[in-house]
Amino acid sequence: MRHSIAMTVNGRRTVLDVEPHRTLLEVLRDRLDLLGTREGCGVGECGACTVLLNGRAVVSCLVLAVSADGAEITTIEGLAKEGRLDPIRTGAIQCGFCTPGMIMAAKGASVLEGNLCRCTGYAKIHEAIAQSASPPAGRETTSA
Amino acid sequence: MRPFDYVEPRSVDEAVALLSRGGERTRLLAGGTDLIPRLRRRQWRIDRLIGLRRIDGLRDLTLEDGVLAIGAGVTLEELAASTTVSDVCPLLAEAARLMASPQVRALATIGGNLCHASPAADLAPPLLCLNATLRAIGPSGGRDIPIGEFFTGPGRSALRDGELLVQVRVPAVEGRGVYLKFSPRRAMDLAVVGVACFRSHGVATVAVGAAAPTPLRVPASPDEAAARCSPIDDLRASAEYRREMVRVLTRRALEIVP
Amino acid sequence: MTLIGQRIPKLDAADKATGRSRYIQDLRLPGLLEARVLRSTVPHGRIVSVDVSRAREAPGVFAVLASQDIPPKRYGYAKDTTALKGDRVRRIGDEIAAVAAVDADAAAEALDLIRFEIEPLPAVFDPERTLDPGAPLVHEDRGSNLVRTHDYAHGRVEEGFARAAHVVEGTFRLPAQAHGCLGPAGAVAEWDARGRLTLHDPTQIPFLIQRDLADTLGIPPSDLRIIQPTIAGGFGARLDLYPHEIISALLARAAGRPVRLAMDREEDFATDPVRPRTVVRMRTAAAADGALLAREADVIVDCGAYVSWGAVTPIVMMHTMGSFYRVPHVKYRARTVYTNTAPTGAFRGFGNPEITFAIESQMDELAARIGIDPVEMRLRNANQPGEVTPQGSRITSCGMKECLEAVRERMPPPGTRPPGGRPLLRAAGENLVASATQTETESPSSPAICPAGRIEGTEPARSPLRRGIGVAAVFHVGGGARIYRSDGCGAMVKIDDFGKATVVVGATDIGQGMETVAAQMAAEELGVPLEAVRIAPADTDVRPWDVGVHASRTTFIAGNAVRAAAKDAKRQIEAARTALGLPPDTPYDKVVRSEHFRDQGSLVIGRAYFDPPNAMVDAENKGNVSAAYVFGAHAAEVEVDVETGQVRVLRVVAAHDVGRAINPMYVEGQIEGGVMQGIGYALLEEVILREGGMSNPNFLDYRMPGPQDMPSIETVIVETNDPSGPFGAKGIGEPPLVPVAAAIANAVANATGVRLRELPMTPERVWRALRAWADVEAPGEICGKE
Ligand SMILES: Cc1cc2nc3c(=O)[nH]c(=O)nc-3n(C[C@H](O)[C@H](O)[C@H](O)COP(=O)(O)OP(=O)(O)OC[C@H]3O[C@@H](n4cnc5c(N)ncnc54)[C@H](O)[C@@H]3O)c2cc1C
Numbered sequence A: 001m002r003h004s005i006a007m008t009v010n011g012r013r014t015v016l017d018v019e020p021h022r023t024l025l026e027v028l029r030d031r032l033d034l035l036g037t038r039e040g041c042g043v044g045e046c047g048a049c050t051v052l053l054n055g056r057a058v059v060s061c062l063v064l065a066v067s068a069d070g071a072e073i074t075t076i077e078g079l080a081k082e083g084r085l086d087p088i089r090t091g092a093i094q095c096g097f098c099t100p101g102m103i104m105a106a107k108g109a110s111v112l113e114g115n116l117c118r119c120t121g122y123a124k125i126h127e128a129i130a131q132s133a134s135p136p137a138g139r140e141t142t143s144a
Numbered sequence B: 001m002r003p004f005d006y007v008e009p010r011s012v013d014e015a016v017a018l019l020s021r022g023g024e025r026t027r028l029l030a031g032g033t034d035l036i037p038r039l040r041r042r043q044w045r046i047d048r049l050i051g052l053r054r055i056d057g058l059r060d061l062t063l064e065d066g067v068l069a070i071g072a073g074v075t076l077e078e079l080a081a082s083t084t085v086s087d088v089c090p091l092l093a094e095a096a097r098l099m100a101s102p103q104v105r106a107l108a109t110i111g112g113n114l115c116h117a118s119p120a121a122d123l124a125p126p127l128l129c130l131n132a133t134l135r136a137i138g139p140s141g142g143r144d145i146p147i148g149e150f151f152t153g154p155g156r157s158a159l160r161d162g163e164l165l166v167q168v169r170v171p172a173v174e175g176r177g178v179y180l181k182f183s184p185r186r187a188m189d190l191a192v193v194g195v196a197c198f199r200s201h202g203v204a205t206v207a208v209g210a211a212a213p214t215p216l217r218v219p220a221s222p223d224e225a226a227a228r229c230s231p232i233d234d235l236r237a238s239a240e241y242r243r244e245m246v247r248v249l250t251r252r253a254l255e256i257v258p
Numbered sequence C: 001m002t003l004i005g006q007r008i009p010k011l012d013a014a015d016k017a018t019g020r021s022r023y024i025q026d027l028r029l030p031g032l033l034e035a036r037v038l039r040s041t042v043p044h045g046r047i048v049s050v051d052v053s054r055a056r057e058a059p060g061v062f063a064v065l066a067s068q069d070i071p072p073k074r075y076g077y078a079k080d081t082t083a084l085k086g087d088r089v090r091r092i093g094d095e096i097a098a099v100a101a102v103d104a105d106a107a108a109e110a111l112d113l114i115r116f117e118i119e120p121l122p123a124v125f126d127p128e129r130t131l132d133p134g135a136p137l138v139h140e141d142r143g144s145n146l147v148r149t150h151d152y153a154h155g156r157v158e159e160g161f162a163r164a165a166h167v168v169e170g171t172f173r174l175p176a177q178a179h180g181c182l183g184p185a186g187a188v189a190e191w192d193a194r195g196r197l198t199l200h201d202p203t204q205i206p207f208l209i210q211r212d213l214a215d216t217l218g219i220p221p222s223d224l225r226i227i228q229p230t231i232a233g234g235f236g237a238r239l240d241l242y243p244h245e246i247i248s249a250l251l252a253r254a255a256g257r258p259v260r261l262a263m264d265r266e267e268d269f270a271t272d273p274v275r276p277r278t279v280v281r282m283r284t285a286a287a288a289d290g291a292l293l294a295r296e297a298d299v300i301v302d303c304g305a306y307v308s309w310g311a312v313t314p315i316v317m318m319h320t321m322g323s324f325y326r327v328p329h330v331k332y333r334a335r336t337v338y339t340n341t342a343p344t345g346a347f348r349g350f351g352n353p354e355i356t357f358a359i360e361s362q363m364d365e366l367a368a369r370i371g372i373d374p375v376e377m378r379l380r381n382a383n384q385p386g387e388v389t390p391q392g393s394r395i396t397s398c399g400m401k402e403c404l405e406a407v408r409e410r411m412p413p414p415g416t417r418p419p420g421g422r423p424l425l426r427a428a429g430e431n432l433v434a435s436a437t438q439t440e441t442e443s444p445s446s447p448a449i450c451p452a453g454r455i456e457g458t459e460p461a462r463s464p465l466r467r468g469i470g471v472a473a474v475f476h477v478g479g480g481a482r483i484y485r486s487d488g489c490g491a492m493v494k495i496d497d498f499g500k501a502t503v504v505v506g507a508t509d510i511g512q513g514m515e516t517v518a519a520q521m522a523a524e525e526l527g528v529p530l531e532a533v534r535i536a537p538a539d540t541d542v543r544p545w546d547v548g549v550h551a552s553r554t555t556f557i558a559g560n561a562v563r564a565a566a567k568d569a570k571r572q573i574e575a576a577r578t579a580l581g582l583p584p585d586t587p588y589d590k591v592v593r594s595e596h597f598r599d600q601g602s603l604v605i606g607r608a609y610f611d612p613p614n615a616m617v618d619a620e621n622k623g624n625v626s627a628a629y630v631f632g633a634h635a636a637e638v639e640v641d642v643e644t645g646q647v648r649v650l651r652v653v654a655a656h657d658v659g660r661a662i663n664p665m666y667v668e669g670q671i672e673g674g675v676m677q678g679i680g681y682a683l684l685e686e687v688i689l690r691e692g693g694m695s696n697p698n699f700l701d702y703r704m705p706g707p708q709d710m711p712s713i714e715t716v717i718v719e720t721n722d723p724s725g726p727f728g729a730k731g732i733g734e735p736p737l738v739p740v741a742a743a744i745a746n747a748v749a750n751a752t753g754v755r756l757r758e759l760p761m762t763p764e765r766v767w768r769a770l771r772a773w774a775d776v777e778a779p780g781e782i783c784g785k786e
């Protein structure tokens, strides 16, 4: 049986019918075409699917879409509009698969623990996060 | 995942009714961090999930009459961040902080961690040391289960059919505690062995995780603790090594909370 | 020069940071079906029957294939397998049947409806037992589990050992390491009405796939077009033709619709072409003054059930055996063997981390025997610029000495920290444990508890923590590696009417930054800003030939090709200016437009093909396979908890000779990433097999280092300006991973006196080694017993 749910996704009110066994990750990707949220494992262990749910970073692969009814969701596409993308400057991006999840975690989690990156060795990611927390004065950091 | 049905009751009674009517293939959903991976891996077949998030009171966290009452739906993040928890039993907050990752802690609940009844559940050893009581509500009413009687085997608890865990009650006792979680990675790892120690008025209590079919209270002596546990060989470590780590970590824990 | 050596962000960084890059999972096509594969759950068996009839009737299903439905075409190096298995399965995970359906769930449900019967056969899993008489045969028709033997020798090894003052000997066991690319494997296939196949595939070898897959499907290679989406990590995992690529094409043909076969994480792990389990028996001899005399190794490499790149790693090991340090007498034999496990493949370093672990462990053991500083020991035997090794490697630029000196300077012994020039490590024979605990005086004095229960700040005498430092060096190819007859890459540079340049280059960007480096080089050569250069899409219909991204060859080879093509374009511009009588400073756009708007005008398209001056090995396995070689040295500082066996890496200094850093930011990125994967290999990562199948196929049980597991890494870039490298550059992709495990093992030995010869050095393994050592009463010796 499908359930009707209403969420605010990246500031836009979104109403849709979902089957209870669909995860928030699946709905974001397959129904809303928000492909920046990625599946690296599907079971909470890599962080690539991190989104903000009511302001908190969560792994969207472990959230049933039905249980996000009423929630406010922000994905990388929502953040991109804000235009603060410091990983660009620091070389924190290699293959880039982990990058949106990293950025979302930096935004909504207390510490970076749950995001795997197989390319960078993390040094430049930590650096990028530190920089985006305190952008250099007088410089607009966006290029997107 | 295979399809299933989903309901969100508004009260504990409603949840209990749904649960007892549902039979074996009905399950409760709290944070989903244990359940969803199992469903995704098709380890369990279910017909219906009962979502607990809308039930009033399950997320309450209060200190009254010397008892810290933690709703089963309180998340690990809330446990780790709560000043009440940090004041009354920092041991528990510390254990919560060592679990999973922030993105999982924001979802995972204390109730789910205990009811999943993994031998390695990180909240269990501290709660065993702190003598917590688990309040359950079922078709025939409520009851309090001492945590020492709660775990009955890997993945098995003393909850009866139709019963729901609603609250974890921790007596506020003066003392010092520590939880030593031993794992190869510094975060995002399950315990190879976990040892909690709490010393109050000179008396130390020790409990271990991942060292027996259930989390277990053990004597407050390194050698006796090692002798009492009954670990297994698995992917993460051999039984022999686990036993030895119980000895080492118990000694360290006792040294840390003199 | 203006753009060379600049820290320029990746051209696609903004797309990646905003989630706009499209990986294979993100592709959307009308009518796209999703596929799933039925896999064997037994390691070896005879397929008695496969009945797919019920699956074909299932809702949402468009195509179901079993082996009888596809051409029985064998493929692979040894032509020893088919995409769907017909008579035999030879490992857990072998492909038996496949379904394409409207979505992945429908496909999975249909898989459950396939009835099959497999009669189990005895299987063999241990590469060290698979050649035993009577061991079950993985491929019965071959009569043996031996895939191939590689032999190599120079000098007279027995003579070398006979003259030695010191000989060390040991057996080193290396685990299977999985790539763990964050994006799982997958491919999307679509056929057009004329029978032409387009395969969207994040492969590292588009032009080889074009040939091999077409052959397997029985179509002309020109009817196959490969488009690479953004690639979510490679590291060697995408270096061959794999069953999922063939199956997606077959299903799409059968279904008459585009099909995606995307794996989930567990499947990605279970089918990953892992770094092979390898056993190295090695002995090394040195003279009393530390000069190496002889080195001998007998190696066994696990090929898995079918031959892929894992079986080629002995060749890379062979080059390191023959050319790393100056060793007059070398003998090497490697046997690659079948087992009933997943086919092994290429993984960054490609055999070199395995053999280097043994070589560099023994360098420390010898240094200890002789009583000299380990860095000194290495310097005494270091490769030199201009040297031609007995194996035939022509070393052009060589910064090995500089790298060793750089790490010595930056990582002095704990507690001393002199301004440089002092020995890096304590000499052997000192009481290692006591001197290591001295460093504890540096610890904070109030006790602090870490997650693992480490206790910091307790009195030195009682602390279970021991610190030590270890060093290891690396020798690797850095100017291509001729393992095919071609080691070439083509490039074109088109200047358009607006003065912009499009670079069309065969090489593949797997995140390392190839496209940006190519753009930098083209812009530099053309004298235009970076913004005036773009890279043509990764499409075999458009891009010219390239062998593929492997062997750290891309910057060197594609770089040379791009540079030459840009030069050619510039030459054409200049020629056009002269011919048209335009002043020499006429901008590009004007020159090109003048060409386009005149009678008999012409295009400005520079082109070049670069195939490096290297050679395939001869019958004796000798030859100069690379046009340049790279060198590096790492030092690692570790802290070992001797009661739990937990090893923590506190600090790594990694110095690499890269010829010239075209973009230092990417060089650092390669070094840091390589060190991370090396730390995983050294301490955490191991594919654990049960009945030959991976029993830890997830990120909780297969532990890759996370953001909290990395030490501080100090990178040192040594520039030697290689004469044949583009702007002096050499490769850097693989080398940073190579010496890490050896440096850490040497540091553990330095800290505790116990040498580990098996990876990963998990807490339990270290604990067992420490305990075994404590049981024998000879603590004066630096290395533990075998
Ligand atoms: C990546 C990752 C890392 C993890 N790391 C750790 C770790 O370090 N340590 C650790 O201990 N665990 C870890 N876990 C496991 C898990 O996160 C915890 O056990 C968590 O606390 C479970 O809570 P939940 O609310 O998500 O449970 P759910 O998955 O919702 O439920 C778990 C089980 O308990 C039942 N249940 C839930 N609530 C109740 C209730 N009120 N009454 C009766 N039954 C109930 C459910 O029906 C289900 O069977 C990890 C999980 C993941 C995915």
Ligand code: FES
Pocket (backbone or CB within 6 Å): A038, A039, A040, A041, A042, A043, A044, A045, A046, A047, A048, A049, A050, A059, A060, A061, A062
């Ligand atoms: S996909 Fe959700 S954590 Fe990996």
Ligand code: FES
Pocket (backbone or CB within 6 Å): A092, A093, A094, A095, A096, A097, A098, A099, A116, A117, A118, A119, A120, C182, C232, C233, C511
């Ligand atoms: S950049 Fe590739 S996984 Fe992080």
